[in-house]
Every structure is written in structure tokens, then in C-alpha cells.
Amino acid sequence: MKTSNKISFSRRSFLQTSALASGGMLVGFNLFTACKEDVKPPVDLSLLDYNDFNAFIKISDEGKVTIFAPNPEIGQGVKTSMPMLIAEELDVAWEDVHVVQGKLDTKNYTRQVAGGSQSLRQGWTPLRQTGATARQMLVNAAAAKWGVSASECKTNKGVITNANGDKLGYGEVVKEAASLEVPEDVTLKDPKDFHIIGQDISNVDIDEIVTGKPLFGLDYKQEGMQYASVLRPPAFGQKLESFDDANARTVNGVNDVIKFGDKIAVLANSTWAAMKGKKALKATWTQDSKAESTAFHDETLLGLLNGDKFDTRRKDGDVIKAFAEADQVLERTYETPFVPHNCMEPMNFFANVTTDKIELVGPIQTPAGTAGQVARMLGRDASEVTLEMTRMGGGFGRRLYGDFALEAAEVSHLAKKPVKVIFSREDDMAAGIYRPAIKYRIAASIKDGKLTGYHLKEAAINGNMYGLIPNFFPAGAIENYQVDTANYKSNITTGAWRAPYTNVLASCEQSFFDEIAEAMGVDRIKLHMDLLENVKRTTDERIQYSPERLQGVIKRVVKESNYGKEKDVYQGFAVYYCHNTHVAEVADIIMDNGVPVVKKVTVAVDCGIVVNPLGAKNQVVGGVIDGIGHSMYGEITFNDGAPQSNNYDSYQLIRMLQTPQVDVHFIENDIAPTGLGEPTLPPVGGAVANAIYKATGKRLTKMPYMNNMDVEPVVG
Amino acid sequence: MPTFQLKINGASHSVEADADTPLLWVLRDNLDLVGTKYGCGIAQCGACTVHMNGNATRSCTTTVANAQGMEITTIEGLSENGDHPVQEAWKDIDVPQCGYCQSGQIMTASAFLENNSSPSREEIRSAMHGNICRCASYNSIEKAVEVAAKKMN
Ligand code: FES
Ligand code: FES
Numbered sequence: 001m002k003t004s005n006k007i008s009f010s011r012r013s014f015l016q017t018s019a020l021a022s023g024g025m026l027v028g029f030n031l032f033t034a035c036k037e038d039v040k041p042p043v044d045l046s047l048l049d050y051n052d053f054n055a056f057i058k059i060s061d062e063g064k065v066t067i068f069a070p071n072p073e074i075g076q077g078v079k080t081s082m083p084m085l086i087a088e089e090l091d092v093a094w095e096d097v098h099v100v101q102g103k104l105d106t107k108n109y110t111r112q113v114a115g116g117s118q119s120l121r122q123g124w125t126p127l128r129q130t131g132a133t134a135r136q137m138l139v140n141a142a143a144a145k146w147g148v149s150a151s152e153c154k155t156n157k158g159v160i161t162n163a164n165g166d167k168l169g170y171g172e173v174v175k176e177a178a179s180l181e182v183p184e185d186v187t188l189k190d191p192k193d194f195h196i197i198g199q200d201i202s203n204v205d206i207d208e209i210v211t212g213k214p215l216f217g218l219d220y221k222q223e224g225m226q227y228a229s230v231l232r233p234p235a236f237g238q239k240l241e242s243f244d245d246a247n248a249r250t251v252n253g254v255n256d257v258i259k260f261g262d263k264i265a266v267l268a269n270s271t272w273a274a275m276k277g278k279k280a281l282k283a284t285w286t287q288d289s290k291a292e293s294t295a296f297h298d299e300t301l302l303g304l305l306n307g308d309k310f311d312t313r314r315k316d317g318d319v320i321k322a323f324a325e326a327d328q329v330l331e332r333t334y335e336t337p338f339v340p341h342n343c344m345e346p347m348n349f350f351a352n353v354t355t356d357k358i359e360l361v362g363p364i365q366t367p368a369g370t371a372g373q374v375a376r377m378l379g380r381d382a383s384e385v386t387l388e389m390t391r392m393g394g395g396f397g398r399r400l401y402g403d404f405a406l407e408a409a410e411v412s413h414l415a416k417k418p419v420k421v422i423f424s425r426e427d428d429m430a431a432g433i434y435r436p437a438i439k440y441r442i443a444a445s446i447k448d449g450k451l452t453g454y455h456l457k458e459a460a461i462n463g464n465m466y467g468l469i470p471n472f473f474p475a476g477a478i479e480n481y482q483v484d485t486a487n488y489k490s491n492i493t494t495g496a497w498r499a500p501y502t503n504v505l506a507s508c509e510q511s512f513f514d515e516i517a518e519a520m521g522v523d524r525i526k527l528h529m530d531l532l533e534n535v536k537r538t539t540d541e542r543i544q545y546s547p548e549r550l551q552g553v554i555k556r557v558v559k560e561s562n563y564g565k566e567k568d569v570y571q572g573f574a575v576y577y578c579h580n581t582h583v584a585e586v587a588d589i590i591m592d593n594g595v596p597v598v599k600k601v602t603v604a605v606d607c608g609i610v611v612n613p614l615g616a617k618n619q620v621v622g623g624v625i626d627g628i629g630h631s632m633y634g635e636i637t638f639n640d641g642a643p644q645s646n647n648y649d650s651y652q653l654i655r656m657l658q659t660p661q662v663d664v665h666f667i668e669n670d671i672a673p674t675g676l677g678e679p680t681l682p683p684v685g686g687a688v689a690n691a692i693y694k695a696t697g698k699r700l701t702k703m704p705y706m707n708n709m710d711v712e713p714v715v716g
Numbered sequence: 717m718p719t720f721q722l723k724i725n726g727a728s729h730s731v732e733a734d735a736d737t738p739l740l741w742v743l744r745d746n747l748d749l750v751g752t753k754y755g756c757g758i759a760q761c762g763a764c765t766v767h768m769n770g771n772a773t774r775s776c777t778t779t780v781a782n783a784q785g786m787e788i789t790t791i792e793g794l795s796e797n798g799d800h801p802v803q804e805a806w807k808d809i810d811v812p813q814c815g816y817c818q819s820g821q822i823m824t825a826s827a828f829l830e831n832n833s834s835p836s837r838e839e840i841r842s843a844m845h846g847n848i849c850r851c852a853s854y855n856s857i858e859k860a861v862e863v864a865a866k867k868m869n
Contacts, residue, residue: 075814075851202810209815210806211798212751212791216816219750227745252717252734271754272734272741344755344763344816344850393753393816394850425756614810618853622813625852648760648848656845659854716760 016041019178024060027134028053063158063171065092068102074395076677077615078119080204088196089131093157099204124672132186141177142168191670200614215391217348217363225418226267228411229274231281232431233262235641236492237291243283251277258414265411271422289491291640300488301439304459310484313470317480322453326445330519334440334508335702337635340432345393347428351408352418358385363392370402374409397496401433426646435497436461442512446520453480460487462494465501471542477531499678502578510574510686524573545577552667553584553604560665561586561602572691574683580674582606587687595711596692598628598660608671616676621662623680629654631685635704652715720780725793739783740764740775751791751819762847765823766790772827791819802826805864813851821847825861829868
């Protein structure tokens with residue numbers, strides 16, 4: 001994982017250059033696939049084609065750099081941090097760099113998911129190689145001009161110098177550089193020489209955001225476009241029986257009403273007319289499959305936990321034997337609710353389906369998959385579809401699913417008009433793809449003062465933990481360890497929600513460890529440090545977390561938070577590894593008339609090299625506050641299949657007065673960077689629950705905590 | 717459809733709309749002023765905040781009929797060059813994450829600072845409590861309002 005300096009890659013594997021007709025040099029590259037031998041980047045900028053190259057760097061003859069990157073911004077800062085990697089190795093001043101969002105090639109773009117936590121980790125080496133290769137070509141061109149060896153030349157912020165004291169700006173050699181061979185070996189910088197990576201860089205769209213420029217999907221318009229508001233079944237398990245659109249059609253501005261499947265779209269000249277038209281529709285619905293309620297889900301999941309139908313995801317030693325021989329066995333059941341994503345920008349999408357092409361525009365994280373689905377749904381060839389991604393008003397997992405784009409395409413196809421489907425907040429919350437309700441039962445055995453066994457059972461709606469999650473801590477630390485899962489298939493749509501599965505699992509486990517430490521009569525921090533000792537020298541390849549790095553964040557957070565020593569506050573601790581990043585957190589709370597108030601959260605994060613500390617800190621703080629909000633307040637319940645909250649007067653998102661100050665500390669090292677959009681969220685609920693226990697003596701095992709604390713529920 | 721005369725960012729506009737149309741949709745759909753955002757439509761999130769006669773107002777629950785005769789300012793008109801002290805502070809602190817809620821946050825903060833030029837932390841937190849930020853950029857918002865207050869003095 002250490003950054004090595006000398007990198008070889010096969011020539012032409014992913015990069016090509018050309019001289020631009022308008023002056024300057026264009027480097028086209030394809031980050032994740034090789035380009036074909038015979039393709040060349042265009043000489044005319046208006047012809048940028050993202051089929052073979054998914055990104056371009058233009059270096060003008062004034063030495064200014066434009067980076068055309070296809071990743072739009074979702075709120076994780078990748079539109080800024082990924083170009084920083086290129087600019088660093090190209091060795092230019094950040095002030096001379098301009099970032100432009102390129103078109104996305106939906107046909108060849110192999111990284112199907114845009115803008116997630118993984119982008120930076122995956123781009124770390126190839127993006128730097130790209131910058132370093134372009135830099136080397138400029139150096140080679142200057143060296144040839146001077147008749148010196150390239151190895152004698154140095155660069156600094158866009159200027160090449162040699163031992164004789166000659167100087168050339170990048171712009172002065174772009175023409176020659178463009179015609180040179182692409183070098184096979186390039187040297188990457190030693191991290192100590194970074195002058196962009198590690199600096200606070202503002203988000204590249206900041207000027208447009210603070211002046212209200214059209215950036216988001218909801219802001220997109222086209223001539224002749226119809227605004228569409230869609231009536232969907234009001235409850236899961238229902239379908240459309242009949243409807244009456246007479247009143248809807250009389251609403252000023254309404255132009256058409258179109259039934260598609262079990263949904264009805266009202267098309268109008270304005271958003272308001274479409275929404276009003278939808279309210280005027282009369283529809284009757286019939287029950288098609290089971291009408292499920294929250295009480296039913298609770299009963300079903302508890303039934304699964306009490307039963308014996310599990311899939312075993314990991315099994316070390318023999319937990320049954322360990323439990324039978326134990327001096328003491330602890331067991332707790334943890335319960336977590338459904339939650340909607342509640343992106344601040346409601347779901348929306350533009351589609352213009354005509355006989356010769358399908359044009360799609362909007363906020364989506366899975367452009368290639370969605371374009372393919374639209375083509376299949378309409379029986380069209382994928383080559384007829386173009387999809388343009390806009391900036392996204394939040395994602396949190398919701399925009400991985402293209403249901404709203406499919407709706408727009410189908411309505412446009414039927415209406416034969418360009419259409420923009422807009423969800424109202426009510427639609428957005430009620431037609432959710434929710435984080436599913438999950439319950440855990442965790443048991444631990446203690447013998448002779450040692451933690452000898454740990455058995456985790458998960459019962460979830462629709463899906464279970466996946467991949468390496470069963471191998472996260474404490475896997476590897478306890479001799480007898482088992483993870484079992486079971487699930488119930490519901491007709492309520494569920495899906496990924498920021499840090500899927502670990503988002504609630506980490507909090508539950510981190511509360512449970514507090515209980516274990518208490519039962520063992522050992523210090524919570526010592527218990528963790530000792531358990532992590534057991535993991536060192538592991539040869540188990542499934543274990544991806546580093547015990548040393550987890551111990552590092554624990555030590556740091558204990559020091560920075562003054563854990564266990566702060567007066568006047570109750571402190572709760574949690575530590576977790578997920579999304580390749582190691583995090584420890586301490587929550588400080590006070591009690592105000594029986595209501596817990598989180599005053600401060602101290603976070604220690606080991607995410608390797610911090611590319612953009614300013615953006616990174618925003619991500620860490622956002623994850624922590626989001627995690628507190630959802631563990632304290634977030635819940636959507638169902639009654640006969642109908643969601644019981646549909647707007648912010650019946651659903652509580654965390655607001656300013658409920659937010660703590662978050663104090664962030666990054667561990668400094670030279671390890672390749674890992675994601676930050678997700679990993680600080682999962683453990684924080686545990687830290688808060690542990691602090692509340694210290695304050696009240698009550699173990700909170702059911703989220704959202706505020707609804708299970710005998711205090712007035714909060715809305716607003 | 718009736719016609720309404722609106723005064724927005726110093727210019728007069730005449731728009732055709734039903735009298736019950738929220739100002740929000742008139743701004744966005746009729747006048748292409750899309751900096752004002754839709755978040756909830758029921759005065760709960762603050763994404764649609766504009767100034768009416770200097771007061772922070774939810775445009776999603778203000779009808780076009782009631783907006784007539786008022787001096788309306790939207791994010792597009794808050795300053796000529798995007799250099800209002802609140803916008804400058806937002807840039808200094810690099811507040812936005814996804815950015816969607818931020819024009820509403822800026823409009824709430826700028827109206828608040830007009831009436832209270834040296835607010836305490838608690839006053840800032842209370843003033844901003846009505847604006848939801850789903851990305852939870854609250855710590856940065858709090859700090860940026862403080863920075864903006866200093867710039868305005
Ligand atoms: S859209 Fe007006 S307050 Fe939410
Ligand atoms: S920045 Fe995303 S909602 Fe506030």
C-alpha cells in the first residue's frame with residue numbers, strides 16, 4: 001500500500017496526445033480501460049469524444065490547464081480532489097487549473113458508479129500517472145529544444161528549468177510535446193514534495209453554488225419541455241384499479257394525463273400546475289400483495305432471530321461450546337428502523353424520447369446502467385441513448401437507482417414530448433428505496449476474565465450484510481466467533497443507504513462492547529487495545545482492517561477528547577473500520593431536562609494521505625452529524641403498506657440546534673488514500689448511546705434513540 | 717390566467733400565473749431564476765428562502781398574489797458579483813457539500829445579519845435552525861455566519 005515512486009505501464013495503454021488546432025496540447029486518457037491503438041484525441045476541442053477517452057487535459061500555449069473530468073459532484077468533493085491528483089504530478093500551480101465537467105461516455109465508462117467513496121481510492125495511482133506522464137512529455141520536449149538530457153531538467157509549477165539556468169514555461173513546449181512518444185516510465189513524486197495534495201482547496205463549483213447558477217438536475221430545462229408529476233400507489237402492495245382525470249384536466253396549465261403501469265403522470269406547463277393536477281386526480285387502488293405494517297416487521301424479524309434458519313457468514317472455533325463453558329454470557333437485541341434517503345434535491349429526471357434518439361439528463365450515480373435499462377425498456381438500441389449527468393443535490397445511495405429516469409423515459413415516450421419528472425417531497429419520501437429495518441442479536445461469553453466467544457445474528461428486510469462485512473472487527477480478535485444472517489422478503493423497496501449495513505451494525509456492536517467491558521470489569525479502551533493485539537500477525541486474508549491503524553485512531557481520540565477525564569459531560573466511545581478507513585470517535589453529551597444533547601464529537605480518522613483536508617474535514621463532519629441525526633431521530637414506519645411520514649413536518653432530520661461541534665484529527669501517514677464519504681457515520685450512534693448510558697444508566701438498544709427514551713419526540 | 721407585477725432583484729417582471737401559485741415556482745419556472753430551491757413545499761426546510769422587503773421569507777408558501785408590491789431579492793440578486801459578505805464567507809469556509817440547500821442558507825443568514833450585526837453563537841444557531849442541510853454542513857454554516865458578521869462590521 002506504500003506509494004512507490006517509479007511506475008511503469010505499457011505505452012498507449014491509457015493515454016494519447018495531440019496538438020490542438022487552436023493552440024496547446026490535449027492529453028486524452030481513459031482511466032479504467034485501455035484505449036485502442038488507432039484512436040487519437042481530436043485537434044478541435046469542440047469534437048471532444050468521450051468514447052475512447054473518459055477524460056482530457058488541455059494545456060494551452062499560455063500554460064493554463066483545463067481538466068475535463070466526467071465525474072459530477074454528489075457532495076463528496078471528488079470533482080475537486082480527483083483533478084488535484086492530476087495537477088500535482090503535472091506539477092502546475094492550482095490557480096492555473098480549471099476543472100470542467102466532461103460528458104459521460106455511457107457506452108464505455110466502466111466505472112459505472114460515479115462519485116462514491118471509492119473514486120479517490122481507485123483513481124489515486126492512475127490519475128497521478130496521467131499527470132506525471134504529461135509532465136514528462138513536456139520535459140522531454142524542453143530537453144530536446146535545449147539539447148540536454150531530460151534527467152537534468154526540473155519542473156516547478158508549470159516551469160521547466162535545466163542546469164544551465166534556462167527556463168521554459170509549459171505553454172512554450174506544448175506544440176513539440178504533443179508530437180512526442182508517450183514515455184513508458186514515469187516517476188511519481190515523493191509525498192513530501194506534494195504542493196497541491198494535502199492543501200486546503202475549495203470546491204471547484206463554489207462560485208456557481210453561492211450565486212445560484214443552474215447546476216442541479218431540477219434546474220435543467222429544455223424548450224417545449226413538460227413538467228410531469230406522477231401519482232403512484234399510496235401503499236406498497238397496491239396497484240391501480242381505475243382513475244378519473246376529469247378534474248385534473250381542467251387545471252390551468254395541465255396539458256395531458258398519461259397512465260403508465262400502475263402510475264399516472266400529469267403533464268403541465270409548470271411544476272405547480274402538474275402538482276395541482278396530480279392532487280385533482282381521483283384513483284382507486286386494490287391490494288395486490290401483502291399490506292405490511294411496522295408491527296408486522298418487528299414481529300417477523302424477532303421471529304427470525306428466535307428461529308434457526310440462518311446462513312452462516314463466518315465461523316471461527318465453536319461459539320456454542322464457548323457459551324456452554326462460560327462464566328457469564330451476555331445477550332442483547334438491537335433494533336433499527338427503515339429510513340428514507342431524503343436527498344435535499346428530490347428525485348427528478350429529464351427525458352426526450354424521439355424516433356431517432358433518447359436523450360436523458362439528470363442527477364444519477366449509475367449512468368451506464370440506467371441508460372441500458374431505458375434502452376431495454378423501450379426496446380431500443382443502447383447506442384441511441386445519451387445521458388448527461390448534472391450535479392446532484394445529495395445521493396446517500398438513493399441515486400444509485402434509476403427508477404425516476406425510467407419513469408421520465410416512459411412518460412416522454414408515451415407523450416412524444418420532452419418531459420421532466422419531478423418528485424414532490426411527499427413523493428420522494430413515500431416512493432423511497434429505503435434503508436431496511438434490521439435487528440441484531442449479539443451474544444458474548446466471558447470466561448476467566450477473557451472474552452471467549454461472540455455470536456452475531458442479523459435479521460433484515462430484503463437483504464443482508466454482504467462482502468467482507470462479517471470479517472470486520474471483532475472478526476479475528478476472538479477465538480470463537482460466528483456471524484449468522486436471515487431475512488424476510490418484503491414488497492417495500494429497499495436499497496443502499498450511506499454506508500450500507502455497517503451504518504447500523506457498527507453502532508449496535510459498539511454499544512455492546514461497552515456492556516462487555518463493564519461485565520468484565522475492564523476499561524473499555526483497554527479491552528479494544530488488547531483485542532486488537534490478538535489480530536496482529538493474522539494470516540487471514542479476509543481481515544482487511546489493520547489492528548495497528550485501529551489502535552492508532554483509538555490512542556489519538558482518547559488523547560484529543562481527554563476521554564474519561566472530561567468533567568461536566570458524559571463521554572461515549574466507539575471505534576470502527578469500514579470503507580477501507582479506520583475511525584474512532586468520542587461523543588460528549590449533557591442532559592438538559594432529561595433530554596440528551598450532544599455537545600461535541602471528537603474524531604480520529606486514518607484514511608491514508610488526506611488529499612484535500614478542507615473537503616475531507618467536511619466529509620468527516622457531515623458523516624458524524626448525519627449519523628447522530630439518524631440514530632437519534634430517523635425513522636419511517638408503515639401502516640398497511642403506507643409510509644407514515646411524507647415531509648419534514650412528520651419526519652425529523654437533524655437541524656442546527658441539535659448539532660454538536662465536531663473536532664477532527666487525521667492520522668498522518670504516506671499510505672494511499674481511502675474514502676471519507678461514509679466511514680465516520682456508522683460508529684457515531686454507538687458513541688452517543690454509550691454516553692447516554694453513562695448519563696442515565698439506560699442502555700439504548702432501539703433506534704431512533706429519542707423515540708425510545710421517554711422524552712417528547714422531536715419534529716422541527 | 718391573471719397577470720402579476722413582481723419586483724425582483726431591482727427589475728420589474730410581469731408574469732402570468734394562477735393567483736395561488738407559490739412564488740417559488742414563478743421564480744423557477746416562469747423567470748428562470750433557479751437559484752431558489754424546492755425542498756419541501758411546506759415551509760419546513762428553508763431551501764426556498766428569499767428576501768421580501770428585507771425579511772427572509774419562504775417562497776414555497778408565499779403566493780404570487782401576495783408577493784406583488786414587495787421588493788423581492790433572490791440569491792441571483794443578493795450581490796452583483798457574488799461578493800456579498802455572506803457569499804464571501806461561504807467561499808472562505810468552503811461551506812457547500814452537495815450545495816443544494818446553500819442558497820437558502822445564504823439568504824437566511826444575510827437577512828439575519830442585517831438585523832443583528834454581532835450575533836452570539838447561540839443566536840446564529842437559532843437563526844439557522846429552520847434551514848435543513850441534509851449533508852450536515854452545519855458546523856461550517858455556523859462558522860461562516862460568524863465570519864460574515866465580521867466582514868459586515
Ligand atoms: S421548500 Fe420552502 S421551506 Fe422547504
Ligand atoms: S450541502 Fe447538501 S443539503 Fe446542504
